[in-house]
Amino acid sequence: MNPTPRPLSLSLSLVLATSLFACAPQPQQPDTAGARQRVTIFGAFVEEDARRFEASMRPFEEQTGIQVEYEGSGDFETLITVRMEGGDPPDIIAFPQPGLMVEYAREGRLVDLGEVLDSQQLSQGYRSFWLDLGTVDDTLVGVWYRASVKSLVWYPVPQFEEAGYEIPETWDELLALSDQIVADGGTPWCIGIESSGATGWVGTDWIEDILLRTSGPEVYDQWVSNEIPFNDPRVKEAFEKMGEIWLNPDYVLGGTVGILTTPFGDAANPMFEEPPGCYLHRQASFLPVFLPPEVEPGRDIDFFYLPPINPEHGRPVMGAGDVMSMVNDRPEVRQVMEYLTTAEAGRAWAEAGGFLSPHNDADLDWYPDDLTRAQAELLRDADTFRFDGSDMMPGAVGTGTFWTGIVDYLSGRDLDTVLLEIQRSWPQD
Amino acid sequence: MQGASTAEESSLLDSQPARILRPILGLTAIFAAFGWSTGFMRDPNAPAWQLLLVALAIGVLGVWTLFFLANDLVSRFPRLWAERIRPYIFVGPGLLLLFAYLVFPTVQTLYLSFLDARSQRWVGWQNYQFAFTDRTMLIAFRNNLLWLVLVTGISVSLGLLIAVLVDRVRWEPLAKSLIFLPMAISFVGASVIWRFMYAFQPPGRPQIGLLNAIWTGLGGNPIGWLQTQPLNTFALIVIMIWLQTGFCMVILSAAVKSVPSELLEAARIDGANEIEIFFQVIIPYVSKTVMTVATTVVILVLKVFDIVYVMTSGQFGTEVIANRMYSEMFRFRHFGRGSALAVILLIAVLPVMIGNIRSWRRAQ
Numbered sequence: 001m002n003p004t005p006r007p008l009s010l011s012l013s014l015v016l017a018t019s020l021f022a023c024a025p026q027p028q029q030p031d032t033a034g035a036r037q038r039v040t041i042f043g044a045f046v047e048e049d050a051r052r053f054e055a056s057m058r059p060f061e062e063q064t065g066i067q068v069e070y071e072g073s074g075d076f077e078t079l080i081t082v083r084m085e086g087g088d089p090p091d092i093i094a095f096p097q098p099g100l101m102v103e104y105a106r107e108g109r110l111v112d113l114g115e116v117l118d119s120q121q122l123s124q125g126y127r128s129f130w131l132d133l134g135t136v137d138d139t140l141v142g143v144w145y146r147a148s149v150k151s152l153v154w155y156p157v158p159q160f161e162e163a164g165y166e167i168p169e170t171w172d173e174l175l176a177l178s179d180q181i182v183a184d185g186g187t188p189w190c191i192g193i194e195s196s197g198a199t200g201w202v203g204t205d206w207i208e209d210i211l212l213r214t215s216g217p218e219v220y221d222q223w224v225s226n227e228i229p230f231n232d233p234r235v236k237e238a239f240e241k242m243g244e245i246w247l248n249p250d251y252v253l254g255g256t257v258g259i260l261t262t263p264f265g266d267a268a269n270p271m272f273e274e275p276p277g278c279y280l281h282r283q284a285s286f287l288p289v290f291l292p293p294e295v296e297p298g299r300d301i302d303f304f305y306l307p308p309i310n311p312e313h314g315r316p317v318m319g320a321g322d323v324m325s326m327v328n329d330r331p332e333v334r335q336v337m338e339y340l341t342t343a344e345a346g347r348a349w350a351e352a353g354g355f356l357s358p359h360n361d362a363d364l365d366w367y368p369d370d371l372t373r374a375q376a377e378l379l380r381d382a383d384t385f386r387f388d389g390s391d392m393m394p395g396a397v398g399t400g401t402f403w404t405g406i407v408d409y410l411s412g413r414d415l416d417t418v419l420l421e422i423q424r425s426w427p428q429d
Numbered sequence: 430m431q432g433a434s435t436a437e438e439s440s441l442l443d444s445q446p447a448r449i450l451r452p453i454l455g456l457t458a459i460f461a462a463f464g465w466s467t468g469f470m471r472d473p474n475a476p477a478w479q480l481l482l483v484a485l486a487i488g489v490l491g492v493w494t495l496f497f498l499a500n501d502l503v504s505r506f507p508r509l510w511a512e513r514i515r516p517y518i519f520v521g522p523g524l525l526l527l528f529a530y531l532v533f534p535t536v537q538t539l540y541l542s543f544l545d546a547r548s549q550r551w552v553g554w555q556n557y558q559f560a561f562t563d564r565t566m567l568i569a570f571r572n573n574l575l576w577l578v579l580v581t582g583i584s585v586s587l588g589l590l591i592a593v594l595v596d597r598v599r600w601e602p603l604a605k606s607l608i609f610l611p612m613a614i615s616f617v618g619a620s621v622i623w624r625f626m627y628a629f630q631p632p633g634r635p636q637i638g639l640l641n642a643i644w645t646g647l648g649g650n651p652i653g654w655l656q657t658q659p660l661n662t663f664a665l666i667v668i669m670i671w672l673q674t675g676f677c678m679v680i681l682s683a684a685v686k687s688v689p690s691e692l693l694e695a696a697r698i699d700g701a702n703e704i705e706i707f708f709q710v711i712i713p714y715v716s717k718t719v720m721t722v723a724t725t726v727v728i729l730v731l732k733v734f735d736i737v738y739v740m741t742s743g744q745f746g747t748e749v750i751a752n753r754m755y756s757e758m759f760r761f762r763h764f765g766r767g768s769a770l771a772v773i774l775l776i777a778v779l780p781v782m783i784g785n786i787r788s789w790r791r792a793q
Contacts, residue, residue, distance in 0.1 A: 038474055078759040088471070103762065107547070194656075197742025254631025260745075261629040261653040270634070277634075396761035404565070407744055411658075421564070427546060427763070 037332040038067045042083065043094025043322065044076035049354065056348040060339045066332045077395075084109065091328045092336060097391030098133055098142065099398060101325055105136035111326040113140040116334050117341060125341060129385050130358050134323055142323035143341045146349075147358040149319045149375045150284040150388065151209050152303040156271040160279055171213070171309040175244065178251050181279055187253045189245060190270055190278035192262025193406065200403030202264050203242070203410070204390040205318070206282065211238040212316040213309035217384045224389045226426050230397075231419035239415055241309070246410065253278045256410050265290035272300065282306060284320070285356065285375045298371045305378060314383035320391060321358060394427050401425040452502035459495050463487065495522075535775070542768035546761075556769035569748040572662055573731065576749065580669045580730045585723050587670070588677025589715070592685045593707060595678075605682065609675035616672065616735035623668045624740065627654035658746045665747060668736050673729070677722050684718035685711060717788065724785040731778050750774055 045053055050072045057068040073079045076096060083089055084104070095101045104110050117140075122131060126144065134142035153174075155165075163184065168174040178188040193202040212220050215234045222228045223235060249255040253270055254262065268287060270277025272295055281287075288297040295301060308315055324340050326333060339345050343361035350357055350366040356376055357366075367373045379385065390398040401422045408418045466487045470480060499518045503511050545552045560566050591608060595601050611619065628638030632651055636642040641651045654664045688711055696710050712719070734751035737743055743752045750770055758767030 036474075081759050081762065100762075196740070197738065197744070199742075199744050257629075257653050257656070258631040260656045262631065394761070396757075396763060399760050400756065404744060411745075 036065060036067045038069055039092065039330075039333050039336045040090040041068060041070045041092040041094055041324075041336075042076075042080060042090035043070065043072050044074070044096040045094070045322070046072045046074050052349040052352045052354065055352065056346055057339075058348070059344070060336070064332075064335060066335060068336060089327045091326070091330070091333045092340075093325050093327060094145065095142065095323050095325060097320065098323055098387065099392050099395065101134075101142050101323055102136050102392070104325070105139065105141040109327060110141040111329050113143065113326060113337065116326065116329075116337060117143070122341060125343070125359055125361060127358075127360065127385075133387055142325045143337070144358040145322050145324050145340055145346065147319055147321040147356045147379060148285045149317060149356065149379055150205055151306040151316070151318050151378075152283065152285060152287075152375070153306050154268060154271075154281045154283060154287055154301055154303045155279055156276055157300060157302050159271070159276045163279075165279065167304045168307050170307050170311075171241075174307050178245070178280070182250045186276065187251070187278045188280050189252045190262075190267050190281045191246065191252050191259045192264050192267030193259055193410075194261055194263045198399070198403065199260075200406040201390065201399075202283075203246075203406030204398075204402050205284070205388065206242045206246075207235075207238050207406075208386070208389045209282075209306055209318050210241045210309065211235065211389075212318055212384075212386055213306075213313060214238055214241060216310070216313040217316060217386055220386055220389065224392050226393075230423035230426070231416065236415060236419060239409060239419070243409070243415075256412075260407065260410055268301075285372075286354070288371070289354065298369055302371070303374075315381075316384040316386060317378060317382035318386050318388065319379065320388045321356075396425055396427055397422060449502070449505045452498045452505070455494070455498040456502065459491060459498065462491065466491075538768045538771050538775075541764055542772050544765050544768075546763040546765055548764050552765060556765045557773075559766055560769050560773060565743070565748050566753065568746050569743070569750050569753050572747060572749050573733075575662060576666055576669070576730050576733055577727060579663075579666050580673060581723055581726045584670045584673040584726060585677050585681075585719060587674045588722070589681045589685075589712075589719065591674070591678045592682035593711060596682065596685055605678065608678055611672050612675040612679075614672065617739055619668055619672055620736050620739035623671075627664060627740075629653045629656075655741055655747075656745050661741060661745055662747050665736055665740055668740075669730065669733065673726055677726065680722050681715060681718060684715040688714045721785065721788060724781050724788070727781050728778055728785070731774065731781070750777075 043053075050070060053072075054068075054070055057070070060066070061068055071090070077100065080093060080100070089109070093101075093104075101110070113134075122140075122143070130144045131140065134140055134144060155167075163181075163186075165177060165180070168177050181188040191202070193199055195201060208220070211223065211234070214237055219228065219234055223230075223232070228234070245251050246259060247256065252259060264283070268281045268283065268290070269292060271279065271281065272292065288301075291297070291301065305315065305317075324337065326337050341359075343357055343359040343363070346355055346357045346359065346362065347366055349355040350362065350372075351368060353368045353372065356372065356379060358379075362376070364373050364376055367376055390402050392398065393402065405418045405422045408421075409415060466483050469475060469483055496519070500515070503514050503518055505511075506514065541548055542556055543551060543553060545555075591604075595604050598604065614622070625637070626639045627641075628636070629641055629651055630636050630638070632645075636645050636651055638654075640654060645651055652660070655661045692710055692714070693706060696706050701709065732751055733749055734755065737747055737749050737752045738755065741747045743749065743756065751774060754767050754770035754774065757763045757770060
């Protein structure tokens, strides 16, 4: 009569229940001896960068037995949002920019590192601007792990020297050099801002570098925090200064259409043609990653510091980096955080290349080539250092209207309208 | 069975209370195991093989046992009640999942769309006001409309035309599979392919993009296909048409084949030419299929996201609603606006979906 095999169901459920309870320790239970402790880190470095990061963590893993599991994604912002909202946060987040870190800190999701790390050791290890950049509302929530320098102009060394050009020391000299190249029948600049969804960010870097040079770091800070609006005359001046180069069809390979449609990674390639398609290319320290394999950095291509405009603001350096924040407070996570604040934590990566340490104790000898060493020195000797402003603004502006504003300005829209529209998009709280 | 059951009844284990108690205990154990497993799965220090084992045990065995036990319990009820309750035992989990994954998120989204960026403060209709007044949003609505009209119109017409034309040729299967082929490519994959079609290099340099290579070969200046407005929106629409025409063709071809040959012969005898037959016999005959195919394409187009995201991410005036929703949610972290856009999209799809379901029902 009864269709259900009752003894079967009973034994099934019993077997299931017992096997489940038997096969593993309770989650809340402290770890049994011998089990490896694991700390998860989620960040934005992928592929070769991720391998180099993992290599830098290996000495720590061997020393402590704590297993550091790094997971990286090019879609960092999306995935970290999904993981945080979904209640599955990593132990440590490696933010590629502090904007999101500030938001999470204000929402109370990040651990106060002042209580975890030794403040004296921190102030010895980092110059104060790095600590300030990791501090939100007087609470330290992030420590800097990697730095990059953006205020660089790259040039093809043999062709540059053959033409008899000299490295400019001031903005006017830079423009004079550009004119000279035009007079010699060449094209001075290669600029490309195409980066699919992120098209426009290259332009924001230019604006930031220029604003630091025309109006100084105080105005820059006020601009980043929207204490002075986007349509302020000083910001407008920075756009116009950029326009002196960008909107001059003689200066730029391919003109404005070329700027808009050339992928930023390919933009420097015409430098190595015969004769060179261009002689100057402003891009961050990561440029060599995108160069053709036959080009040897240091021999075929070198950089100079983007010259100052207003001498009273000195030689400011604009840059970026990766900042580490702690989400879950467990003893082993604390240990990893402590390790990350030492220069040693970046050594393997620095030696492999593609890494600048923000740490005072990082040895210049670690860097594999003169090019990286020169960047590290530039960073060390900077009068002022400022972080990439668009990365610190709210996402709607920094990764939204600021980017489209650059595109609109290039496409010929009226500058006042462009700036007003960016200002209007600033979130009101 | 009957003979055996009389013998069993004597045992204590099989007494009436035990027979009811057993499934209840079993169910309690199962739910306890479910609860415990959710905790276990989140344990960062659990080895992967244990997680796998638990997931398998819970997911496969657990669900089976749950159904067995629940059914067992229901069988203890008086027969009339058991028959009434049983369907719900089997449909129940499905309904519960439907509620958890469909109804609840929808209501939640509706609620969030009235809150601010961080979902903390009530802002009323502000997010919707933004959606209908912001400049890029207006562009997004315009573009979505363009996509709707052009993709649906062109891919359905082309599909029908090809279906009719190809019906008469000997190499029909080959032609159809060639046109159907893009259907097998994901939207993202197709976008990557078309990036090479539209690639741009400054004038005077070798063009790696097919279109610009042809165009400069004919003596023109290279065109920034994805950057020049409003050309870029049409360039993106072409990709979707390329992807969808095959789908329309296959379904419409089946419909065209079902047109009775007597009807066509009668029309020919009456003196109709092929064009008249196409418009006055074939189209009326397959009109219901055309409607179904069109509504399917409409729903797909309303949700268009991948192509725009990969090619331009909504820059240069190519924004569409779904892409903007993603940007608001994940790039700008404005949950209120993102939710509002999701609701708008849902409302836009709703009438088409209802129409589609109705026509399916009528067809059945």
